[in-house]
Amino acid sequence: MQLEQQLRDKRNEKDILLMTHIVLGYPSFAANREVIRQMVENGVDCIEMQIPFSEPMADGPVILKANQDSLAAGTKVEDCLTFGAEMAEKYDIPFLYMTYYNIIFKYGEEDFFRRAAEDGIKGFIIPDLPPEMGESFLTLADKYQVAPILIFAPTSTTERMRELAGYGQGFIYCAARRGVTGKKSEFGKDFNDYLNRCREATSLLLAVGFGIQSREDIEILKGKADMAVIGSRTISLVDSEGPEAVGPFIAGLR
Amino acid sequence: MQLEQQLRDKRNEKDILLMTHIVLGYPSFAANREVIRQMVENGVDCIEMQIPFSEPMADGPVILKANQDSLAAGTKVEDCLTFGAEMAEKYDIPFLYMTYYNIIFKYGEEDFFRRAAEDGIKGFIIPDLPPEMGESFLTLADKYQVAPILIFAPTSTTERMRELAGYGQGFIYCAARRGVTGKKSEFGKDFNDYLNRCREATSLLLAVGFGIQSREDIEILKGKADMAVIGSRTISLVDSEGPEAVGPFIAGLR
Amino acid sequence: MDKKGFFGNWGGAYIPEVLYQTFQELQKEYDRCRQDPAFWEEYLNLMSTYSCRPTPLTHAENLSNYFGGAQIYIKREDLNHTGAHKANNVMGQGLLVKRMGKKRVIAETGAGQHGMATATMAAKFGLECTIYMGEEDVLRQRPNVFWMEKMGATVIPVKDGSRTLKDAINEAFRDWVTNVDDTHYVFGTACGPAPFPEMVSWFQSIIGIEAAEQIIKYHGKMPAKIYACVGGGSNAMGIFKRFLDEKDVELIGVEAGGHGIDSGSHAIRLNCPDASPGVAQGYKTMFLQDEDGQMKHTHSVAAGLDYVGVSPILSDLWEKKQVRFESATDNEVMQALDLTMKKEGIIPALESSHAFAGAFREVGKLSPDDAIIINQSGRGDKDIFTIAHAFADPSWKKFIIDRGKEYSSK
């Protein structure tokens, strides 16, 4: 089943969906396994698994460090793909890969799509690949039925959003603010205007990420967005309290 | 009696004259007193007393240091003049001042000449005052009958020597070589040619200085020069062996 | 550059969506400037009154005689204000910033030269300024940090990754995506997302335009060869651009050979098995990366060449064989520097000394009727800590030890 349909079905049952994020190999694949188990068991609807890259230019300090530590511990792309396949096989929610374009490019774009599709991965989030640079990427996404998740930013004009929406599949990832991952966002009037603009520009589901950290944040998003994305927060949580803290945290979000 | 006549008279009695050099106030006036006593008692024919200057640009390391130490110990020009008067009064040989022009200039040129003449000083050696710069100096030298001792250098042309000789009185100081005081000179063919040129250029007595250090050196000068000048050597001697070593040293020179 | 910012297979603009609008505006402003002859006039005027353009072309007679080959001419970018070609780019972007009405600039820096130039421009244009610099480079280039701060800039040591240039670039991008509205990122070399590679090369092209006139004036004809060191590639593009269509002029880029091409400790991105095509820092080029696409650590005695990527324009020219690429090891570079100081009284920057080393290897084979030009991208006296260290000068060490003790005891 396609990512979009999968999420729409879930969305019909819940007033807001939850997507979480992990960095593969950080602190270890074993920990990843445990964290994902707890996430799934506590009702997460979708998980983006970041394949670490040495130059994560769009990530803030927490995820940046996780990328570096994972690589320093010896994480290979192949390890990530094997692990991704295992998760997609094991759990019934959609899994996505989040990474930077060089990982895919270097692997071989078509090989990467074929492999991910075979492994049951439903979509890719590539923050440094605007559609202008992704002609072959988008063609392959169609061919292999892996959703290219495009990103809206508060700086995107409405016209630009329409353009992006034309290329996007699965859902649209709306960055809640300027900047990199990890910092708290403000959900004031500007934010509402922005989400309204997003909504007008596309009929795809809207996920909102960057700085979503608590039940309160998610409460605010209800009715405005379809999916809330928890990123750095769970990484920090695992860092400070271990994988077992993830379940209760997720359970308390909705 | 004029310096020139005084020295000519002595020269008639000896095959070479000896002039020695001291730096006033170094290591002390008391030591100067003792050194001069020994010099006179051992037959020195003329003594140049250097009034220390902070910038003795024509002097080598030994005399340079003596200048600086004397000044550091508080030697004033007035102290030097008082001491010079005392020596000229006490001993029957001619005393000269050697110094740099600024000492005289700053004192007041005419005042300085008047004072020196009154004190019985017979001549001045000023290494940084070529006759071109010494118009008033030469006039005052005439007026006060203090001999301006001019200097020949190995680089002086014969024409230049004649010119200098025209201004000089007392005797001519022939620098034995290029350079500053204190280093040993070579007395080879070039040196002989040079002294011959000096001889041809003037009928004044010829003193030879710079690097004369031993009886052998003085032996070589006999018949070529009228007076040998011992400079840094006695200062070093006083430094290493004390004033009492000066007498025997002088006695052994001729 | 094609409409998408590519040069052949290389380049592009792989940027986060949040920067999209800013790049649109930048591209538009840049296009306007290129079409407006008054802009270039203003640029020339600034460079000739604030910096020292045209910089001289010096005939290095002693070196020429020493090698007995071609006449060696040195293009003197070291005489620019702030001591390197970096000023050309930065002042040009400064004029752009003024037009765009932004109030703040940020920049990455490796050798510190680009940071110095940017801090200088910011002081002159009254802009707020933040400089990102790898922590290792902060240590290597402390004097530059001092001056940047004195000129009012904030210097942020970057402690991530290899703590050198590429990490400073990442961090600058993180700042930019956060403060995109009022901030311009003054990219320091002919890399990064389009239009930077072309724009930086355009500003730097003043080097080659002048050099062409000068060599004709002094030598009567075009040079046989032109040598430039290649870090990101801006000084190389700057001097090469004008000569690309001159068929008889061979262009040679010299990369940082570090401890040698087989050592794994170098920064050779072209002609080197350790490098392959990749996409990072916003553009596609030849990167020093592993089989997974992770960037490798690089090494050069010259901080300004110590970088994983290279201008996409140069990758294109390399692929099309319009520029030949060589490399020089740290050792060869120190020797070339030594010789140049002794023979000509000129102190090239360690970066620039790579170009000298590359040229010295070959110049003896040419005829004395020929000329070569070496682009001296910067001056070496900024590198005193590195150079005195590399020459293991004992009195320098003693001096530093004594100063250190003096400071410790207070």
Next chain:
Amino acid sequence: MDKKGFFGNWGGAYIPEVLYQTFQELQKEYDRCRQDPAFWEEYLNLMSTYSCRPTPLTHAENLSNYFGGAQIYIKREDLNHTGAHKANNVMGQGLLVKRMGKKRVIAETGAGQHGMATATMAAKFGLECTIYMGEEDVLRQRPNVFWMEKMGATVIPVKDGSRTLKDAINEAFRDWVTNVDDTHYVFGTACGPAPFPEMVSWFQSIIGIEAAEQIIKYHGKMPAKIYACVGGGSNAMGIFKRFLDEKDVELIGVEAGGHGIDSGSHAIRLNCPDASPGVAQGYKTMFLQDEDGQMKHTHSVAAGLDYVGVSPILSDLWEKKQVRFESATDNEVMQALDLTMKKEGIIPALESSHAFAGAFREVGKLSPDDAIIINQSGRGDKDIFTIAHAFADPSWKKFIIDRGKEYSSK
């Protein structure tokens, strides 16, 4: 200059006889050069291909606005090769040396700039080179010593007297009288025995000749005032000379006020009760000396101004009231330097910063229609050890301490 080398009551050539012939030859060669337009052509050509002449005249808009008075223009001698106006003189004398066929040059140096310039010239002209430098200055200016040595010069620390510039001059004279046949003494400023004051001023006059053309071009008329720092006086003479006959241009020399005129710790030779006429180092001028004629210790934060004498030409112009003299204290100078860095992105040498300090004091009183020129004789990045020290920069200190430890432990 009259036939004996005097300017009014000042100057002359108070030299030991051994140098007489050499000065005759020097004077003759110099006269020949002055009469030979081809010589000046050769000089201009050298300076425009090896150094960066004409150096720019920079309109300092931010500083002008800040003070709200006259338009401030800065003559950029800092952009010369080797970083200061000293190159003008040295390269000129280098051409003379070539004509005279001498094989060796010697020089004194204070700030190290003149030593750097001379070592550079010697490398370029293939001459042997020895530099005399007061021991205290060797400590203050270690980086310069390193570079001089690297360019093949021998640097001899002078341990006599105050161990600064004047002692280095004495020592250079001692060398010269010893090696007079094959050696030329490249005097570094407009002092010393004739013809040096005039000759050095002649070579430096290129500064004012250019500045006059430039200010007319940019400002449309002559400047109201021109400021220069005064050590020996060469950069001041260099910029003043061309304007001496311009009635409406006031010329202001700024001396080193050190800890203040009443402190006894300064280098103010004109308008100062501690100074009087004297004869030393081969010439007659105003010296800082005691009542016996012994030279006093001087002090300035700027090594290049830390000197007991001053150009006899300036003493003459002072006496004739054609140049006004002011002084600036170390503190004022550091402030002027700080402001100039922050406002204009320009780093004047500590010496030059005196001219800035002098100008800043007065510029606010002039009309915005007027212009002033400040002669920036050199660049300050050479002074990093002194400046970072004077600003008591903590991270600089830490950096030096760490480096020192690293060197100690090996």
